[in-house]
Amino acid sequence: MLKQVISRTVLQEKVAQAVFIVAACCCILSVALICFFLLMGGIPGLAEIGVGEFLFGTAWQPSRGEYGIAYMVLGSLYVTAGALIIGVPLGLFCALYLSRFATARLGRFLQRGVELLAGIPSVVFGFFGLVVIVPFIRSSLGGTGFSVLAASLILGIMILPTIITVSRTALDSVPQQYYEGALALGARHERCVFRVLLPAAASGITAAVILGFGRAIGETMAVVMIVGNQVHLPASLVDGVRTLTGNIVLEMGYATDLHREALIATALVLFVFILLVNLLFNLMKRRAGI
Amino acid sequence: MSGGDVQSGAGALRSSAGPMQEDAAHRAALRARGAAFVQRSLVRLAAVLTLAILLSIIAYIAVMGLPHISGDLFSFSYNSMNLSLMPALINTLLMTVLSLAIALPLGLGAAIFLVEYTGRSNRFVQIVRLMAETLTGIPSIVYGLFGLLFFVTALGWHLSLLSGALTLAIMILPVILRTAEEALKAVPDAYREGSFSLGAGRLRTVLKVLLPAAIPGILAGVILSIGRIFGESAALIFTAGTVAELPESLFDSTRTLSVHMYVLASEGLHIDKAYATAVVLLVIVFAINMLSAFVASRLTKGGGEGAGHA
Numbered sequence: 001m002l003k004q005v006i007s008r009t010v011l012q013e014k015v016a017q018a019v020f021i022v023a024a025c026c027c028i029l030s031v032a033l034i035c036f037f038l039l040m041g042g043i044p045g046l047a048e049i050g051v052g053e054f055l056f057g058t059a060w061q062p063s064r065g066e067y068g069i070a071y072m073v074l075g076s077l078y079v080t081a082g083a084l085i086i087g088v089p090l091g092l093f094c095a096l097y098l099s100r101f102a103t104a105r106l107g108r109f110l111q112r113g114v115e116l117l118a119g120i121p122s123v124v125f126g127f128f129g130l131v132v133i134v135p136f137i138r139s140s141l142g143g144t145g146f147s148v149l150a151a152s153l154i155l156g157i158m159i160l161p162t163i164i165t166v167s168r169t170a171l172d173s174v175p176q177q178y179y180e181g182a183l184a185l186g187a188r189h190e191r192c193v194f195r196v197l198l199p200a201a202a203s204g205i206t207a208a209v210i211l212g213f214g215r216a217i218g219e220t221m222a223v224v225m226i227v228g229n230q231v232h233l234p235a236s237l238v239d240g241v242r243t244l245t246g247n248i249v250l251e252m253g254y255a256t257d258l259h260r261e262a263l264i265a266t267a268l269v270l271f272v273f274i275l276l277v278n279l280l281f282n283l284m285k286r287r288a289g290i
Numbered sequence: 291m292s293g294g295d296v297q298s299g300a301g302a303l304r305s306s307a308g309p310m311q312e313d314a315a316h317r318a319a320l321r322a323r324g325a326a327f328v329q330r331s332l333v334r335l336a337a338v339l340t341l342a343i344l345l346s347i348i349a350y351i352a353v354m355g356l357p358h359i360s361g362d363l364f365s366f367s368y369n370s371m372n373l374s375l376m377p378a379l380i381n382t383l384l385m386t387v388l389s390l391a392i393a394l395p396l397g398l399g400a401a402i403f404l405v406e407y408t409g410r411s412n413r414f415v416q417i418v419r420l421m422a423e424t425l426t427g428i429p430s431i432v433y434g435l436f437g438l439l440f441f442v443t444a445l446g447w448h449l450s451l452l453s454g455a456l457t458l459a460i461m462i463l464p465v466i467l468r469t470a471e472e473a474l475k476a477v478p479d480a481y482r483e484g485s486f487s488l489g490a491g492r493l494r495t496v497l498k499v500l501l502p503a504a505i506p507g508i509l510a511g512v513i514l515s516i517g518r519i520f521g522e523s524a525a526l527i528f529t530a531g532t533v534a535e536l537p538e539s540l541f542d543s544t545r546t547l548s549v550h551m552y553v554l555a556s557e558g559l560h561i562d563k564a565y566a567t568a569v570v571l572l573v574i575v576f577a578i579n580m581l582s583a584f585v586a587s588r589l590t591k592g593g594g595e596g597a598g599h600a
Contacts, residue, residue: 220429
């Protein structure tokens with residue numbers, strides 16, 4: 001009788017462990033499936049178009065069989081760079097404020113604000129860009145308003161929570177002795193923060209910038225609504241471009257055959273970008289020890 | 291590396307505080323005060339600007355959208371006259387329940403395995419964690435494309451509630467895994483030892499002792515996931531489609547509230563309805579946010595409180 005109970009318990013334990021292992025494998029399985037389907041869908045197209053032609057070709061005219069994504073890679077990079085130029089200084093100073101300047105109550109208030117900002121859906125950001133930023137640029141700087149500038153502004157705001165949260169973690173994890181040591185040497189609070197804490201948190205802040213880059217380059221809906229989506233080299237900041245993500249969302253709905261494969265290959269390029277971003281981010285995170 | 295930075299910072303300090311002419315020292319002190327003022331102002335300005343951006347987005351949407359909120363926006367059937375968001379809202383709830391039903395057991399099971407069944411520096415654990423991090427970084431449009439290739443095309447489920455929910459389940463899996471892992475790790479080892487010493491097996495310890503104690507943390511992950519699902523659009527357009535009516539089965543195409551909002555905004559025909567929809571979407575997202583803050587505050591007040599209910 002006791003023996004039966006014990007053997008049943010042992011069996012239960014074994015089954016439970018197996019179930020948990022299977023669950024743990026799901027993450028691995030998901031990544032494997034995503035890689036598999038992107039590669040299977042994209043590689044035949046890449047082979048037919050030619051990798052060089054695809055990556056460095058500047059003409060994207062599916063109806064004429066021309067599939068070059070160079071301008072979209074550039075477009076994505078332009079918009080992302082713009083977002084970083086706006087988002088990084090603002091976010092970094094905000095993180096400094098939260099970490100070393102804010103009183104407890106104000107800090108909590110701003111922290112809640114940052115969390116709210118992080119919660120706003122990207123379509124709402126896109127919509128705000130569409131009804132406020134785009135008309136504003138059209139009337140003040142000319143052009144249609146659908147532009148690199150509009151997308152950079154909105155993306156800069158969208159990556160703020162990422163930049164703030166990660167930089168703040170980095171700043172908070174600098175040992176307190178660094179600050180106290182500088183203070184003991186007679187430096188002002190501001191000087192301690194800017195000359196001692198900031199350099200000491202450099203790796204963590206770099207990690208924040210990298211993560212922000214990843215967020216910005218992968219953002220789709222907000223960008224596609226305000227960036228204009230023309231496949232060309234923008235003449236100025238108020239000119240439109242098309243991004244990699246925009247290309248997929250605009251054309252996937254009706255694409256067939258080679259066109260469809262070229263779009264999947266576009267996603268593959270984006271995926272490689274993101275893997276690189278992840279790799280760099282982890283490297284920096286390890287260096288920063290956070 | 292960071293040690294060197296401190297020294298160079300301290301070196302700069304020493305030179306500025308060294309013996310100097312009185313006049314020069316006075317000037318240096320003035321300059322230092324000026325620099326401190328500029329730095330302080332910059333930091334405060336950034337904080338104010340960030341809040342101002344947030345408030346202006348919310349205020350603008352609220353002012354433009356609130357007057358257009360009307361009863362027919364919430365009628366149960368959608369037509370091109372009322373552009374009701376109710377079906378989309380119900381679809382979003384259905385989608386949320388479905389994806390959580392899939393992702394929660396998987397994420398929880400994975401977290402239990404990682405924390406309770408293996409060593410923490412185990413190779414397998416590292417791989418699973420790396421994969422979870424990879425999943426976190428993948429842009430939603432890539433998820434959408436994957437869902438289109440796998441669930442919609444390869445499995446032949448068409449644009450449907452099920453395809454969308456499964457795509458979302460993969461997206462929120464790392465969120466649930468990560469938060470559940472943290473929650474389990476936060477349970478004191480004394481709980482495990484106490485349970486084992488009373489003769490409970492590993493499974494019993496997990497189910498009866500550890501999970502109840504970790505519930506607040508797990509809940510925080512669930513709320514975070516719900517927020518993500520409500521905000522998601524790019525991953526759903528090519529997996530769940532954009533049909534604005536209630537689905538009759540798992541294999542019917544549906545649009546969620548975010549997708550509804552995207553369609554309204556990009557059609558550009560009913561901009562006032564888009565404003566109203568944005569207001570509703572923001573209210574829901576903020577409510578979720580508040581709930582999560584509430585759970586988090588309960589969480590920091592002590593894990594023991596959660597354990598008390600067990």
